Amino acid sequence: MSKLDLAVRHGHVATAEGMAYYDIGVRDGRIVALGRDLPAAKVEIDASGRVVTPGGIDSHCHIEQPMPAGVRLADDFDSASLSALCGGTTTLVPFAVQESGIALPETLAEYRRRAESRSRLDVAFHMVLAEPHAHALAHEIPAVIEQGCTSFKVYMTYEGMRLTDRQILEVLAVARREGAMTMVHAENADCIDWLTDQLLAAGRVAPHEHAASRPMLVEREAAFRAMALAELVDVPFLIVHVSSPETVAQIAAARARGLHVHAETCPQYLLLTAADLHGDAHEGAKYVCSPPPRDDRSREGLWAALATGQFDVVSSDHCPFGFADPLGKAAGLGRDFTCIPNGLPGVETRLPLLVSEGVLAGRLSWPQFVALGATQAARLYGLYPRKGSLMVGADADIVVWNPDDERVVSNDGLHHRADYTPYEGMRVRGWPEWVVGRGEVLFAQGRIAAEPGRGRVVPCDRPLPPRPGVAALAGGK
Numbered sequence: 001m002s003k004l005d006l007a008v009r010h011g012h013v014a015t016a017e018g019m020a021y022y023d024i025g026v027r028d029g030r031i032v033a034l035g036r037d038l039p040a041a042k043v044e045i046d047a048s049g050r051v052v053t054p055g056g057i058d059s060h061c062h063i064e065q066p067m068p069a070g071v072r073l074a075d076d077f078d079s080a081s082l083s084a085l086c087g088g089t090t091t092l093v094p095f096a097v098q099e100s101g102i103a104l105p106e107t108l109a110e111y112r113r114r115a116e117s118r119s120r121l122d123v124a125f126h127m128v129l130a131e132p133h134a135h136a137l138a139h140e141i142p143a144v145i146e147q148g149c150t151s152f153k154v155y156m157t158y159e160g161m162r163l164t165d166r167q168i169l170e171v172l173a174v175a176r177r178e179g180a181m182t183m184v185h186a187e188n189a190d191c192i193d194w195l196t197d198q199l200l201a202a203g204r205v206a207p208h209e210h211a212a213s214r215p216m217l218v219e220r221e222a223a224f225r226a227m228a229l230a231e232l233v234d235v236p237f238l239i240v241h242v243s244s245p246e247t248v249a250q251i252a253a254a255r256a257r258g259l260h261v262h263a264e265t266c267p268q269y270l271l272l273t274a275a276d277l278h279g280d281a282h283e284g285a286k287y288v289c290s291p292p293p294r295d296d297r298s299r300e301g302l303w304a305a306l307a308t309g310q311f312d313v314v315s316s317d318h319c320p321f322g323f324a325d326p327l328g329k330a331a332g333l334g335r336d337f338t339c340i341p342n343g344l345p346g347v348e349t350r351l352p353l354l355v356s357e358g359v360l361a362g363r364l365s366w367p368q369f370v371a372l373g374a375t376q377a378a379r380l381y382g383l384y385p386r387k388g389s390l391m392v393g394a395d396a397d398i399v400v401w402n403p404d405d406e407r408v409v410s411n412d413g414l415h416h417r418a419d420y421t422p423y424e425g426m427r428v429r430g431w432p433e434w435v436v437g438r439g440e441v442l443f444a445q446g447r448i449a450a451e452p453g454r455g456r457v458v459p460c461d462r463p464l465p466p467r468p469g470v471a472a473l474a475g476g477k
C-alpha cells in the first residue's frame with residue numbers, strides 16, 4: 001500500500017462496539033486501513049497510553065438562531081465550532097428554525113450559508129417546525145429531506161413555538177410517511193403558564209423560581225403525551241433533554257410496549273441541580289435552562305439510566321447567553337425569572353465531563369461513551385457510518401483522549417464567547433490531545449489548526465434505528 005496521509009498508532013481504540021489495540025490509516029480524508037503494520041504516513045500521531053475514539057457528534061445545539069427581541073446568543077458558527085472542536089466534537093447538528101412566511105427550503109439554505117461561511121467543523125441540520133401548515137407538510141418537508149435534512153423538532157411549550165397535539169400528530173404522520181425522525185421538547189405549556197402566574201402573583205420572582213415554574217411532572221406528563229401521540233401514529237421519535245428519572249420510567253414503560261421512543265439527556269441534568277439556581281442575587285440566572293436541573297436523586301437516577309442503556313444520546317443543548325450581556329442573562333436583572341433567557345453554554349465541556357464523571361468515575365465504559373457521544377446520534381440522524389464510526393470508508397474524524405490530563409475548568413480556558421461556564425471550578429480529567437477532522441489535524445496538543453469556513457454541510461440520509469441495548473456494552477471497558 002502506498003504512503004498514508006495520516007496514521008494514528010499505538011492507541012487503545014474505542015468504538016461503540018468495543019475496545020482493541022490497532023492503528024488507523026487515513027488517506028484523502030477517509031479511513032482507509034485498520035490494523036498493524038500500516039504503511040508510513042506523512043503525519044504520524046503516537047497515541048501510546050491514550051484512548052482513540054470517533055470524533056464527537058453534538059446533535060443538540062443552538063447556533064446563530066434569531067432570538068426573541070431583546071435577546072441574543074453569544075456564539076456564531078465560528079466560536080461555537082472552535083469551542084466544540086477543543087472539546088473533542090467534530091460534527092455539529094444544530095437547528096434551522098422555520099420562520100413565519102419563509103419556506104423551509106429557503107430557511108435551510110440560509111442556515112447552510114451561515115455554517116459554510118464560518119464553521120470550522122462539519123455541520124448537519126435539524127429543522128424546527130414552528131408552523132406546520134399544509135404546504136409545509138405536503139411539499140416543503142419532502143423538499144428539505146431531499147436536500148439532506150431528515151430530522152424535525154417540535155416544541156410542546158414556548159409561546160410562538162409550541163404546537164397543539166393535533167399539529168404534532170400531523171408532523172409525526174409526515175415523519176412516518178417520509179421515514180424522518182421527529183425530536184420533541186416535552187414540557188406541558190399550560191401547567192408552566194399557570195404555575196408562573198401563581199409565582200409572580202406571590203412576588204416569587206428570583207431566578208431559582210424558574211425551577212419551581214417547571215417541576216418534573218410537567219416534563220413527565222408531556223413526555224407521556226408525546227409517546228401516546230407517537231404510538232397512535234406508530235412512528236419512532238426522540239425526546240430531547242430528558243431531565244428526570246420519572247420521565248425515564250415512562251419511556252421504559254412505553255418501550256416495554258414496543259414503542260420506538262429514543263431519549264437524549266445533557267450534562268446539566270447529570271451534574272447540576274436546582275440548588276445551583278439559588279446563587280447570590282442574579283448568579284442563579286447562569287443555570288436557568290428548560291427543563292431545569294433537578295436534585296441529587298434525579299442526577300444519580302439519570303447516571304444509572306445512562307449506564308443501563310435507557311438513553312441513546314448525550315448532547316450539550318448548547319444555548320449560550322452572556323451573563324453580563326444586557327441581551328443575555330442580564331436581560332433578567334432587576335426583573336422576574338421569566339425575563340432570563342433559557343439556556344447554558346456546554347458544547348466544549350460535554351465530552352470531557354462525560355469522560356471524567358462517566359468513564360473515569362466508573363459509571364460508563366468507553367464504548368458507551370462513544371455510543372452516547374457520537375455513534376447513536378449518527379444513526380438516529382442519518383450520518384452513519386460516515387460519521388460516528390471508525391470503519392474503513394468513514395470520514396477520518398478521530399479524537400485522541402488523554403485520560404491523565406486533569407484540569408480545573410475555568411471559563412478563561414474555554415473557547416465559546418459566553419462569559420461564564422456552569423462548571424467553573426470543577427476538576428475534570430480526560431481531555432482531547434489530538435482532534436482530526438476529515439483527515440486534517442484540527443487540534444494538536446493545545447494548538448488549534450482549524451480555520452473558520454473549513455467545515456462542510458453534510459447531508460443526512462434517512463435515520464437508522466440505534467443498535468439495541470447500548471447497555472449490553474457495559475462490559476466493554
Ligand SMILES: [Zn+2]
Nearest residue numbers: 060062317319
Ligand atoms: Zn435546545
